Amino acid sequence: MGDKQFREPIFLKAGKHTVQEIACLHGAILFLEDWPEKKRDHSYEVALEASLEACRGKQTIEAARAAIVAFADGNGIREDTKTMTRWLVSDAPTPSL
Numbered sequence: 001m002g003d004k005q006f007r008e009p010i011f012l013k014a015g016k017h018t019v020q021e022i023a024c025l026h027g028a029i030l031f032l033e034d035w036p037e038k039k040r041d042h043s044y045e046v047a048l049e050a051s052l053e054a055c056r057g058k059q060t061i062e063a064a065r066a067a068i069v070a071f072a073d074g075n076g077i078r079e080d081t082k083t084m085t086r087w088l089v090s091d092a093p094t095p096s097l
Contacts, residue, residue, distance in 0.1 A: 004054065006065045011079040012072050019079045025051050025061060028068050039075070047071035 004025040012031060014020040022028050032048045050067035053059035072078035 004061050006061060008065075010065065010068060010072065011081055013077040013079055022068065025055055025064060028064065029055070032068075032071075041074075043067075043071040043074045 006023055006025075009021045009023040010028075011019050011021055014031070020027075020031060022031055028051050029048070032044065032051065035044060047064075047067040047070070050059055050064040054061050054064035069078065
C-alpha cells in the first residue's frame with residue numbers, strides 16, 4: 001500500500017481517553033476499517049473510498065485527507081491540535097526514575 005504521508009497529520013479520538021495520530025493513507029484506512037459498522041455513514045464511505053482511490057493513484061493524497069477531516073468533523077472525533085499541544089508540552093521538570 002505504500003507509506004503515502006499527509007502534509008499534516010490528523011488527530012482523531014480513538015476512545016474516551018485516546019487520541020490517534022493519522023499521518024498517512026495506510027493509517028487512515030486502518031482507522032476507518034476499525035470504525036464501528038453501525039456508525040458508518042455517508043461521510044465514512046466517502047472517506048474510505050477517497051483513501052483507497054488515493055492509494056491507487058486515482059485521487060490525490062490531500063483530497064483523501066480532506067475527506068477524512070470531513071468524516072472526523074461530522075462525527076465529532078477530530079482533536080484540535082492547538083488544545084493538544086497545551087497538555088502535551090509542559091515546562092514541568094521530568095521526574096527522575
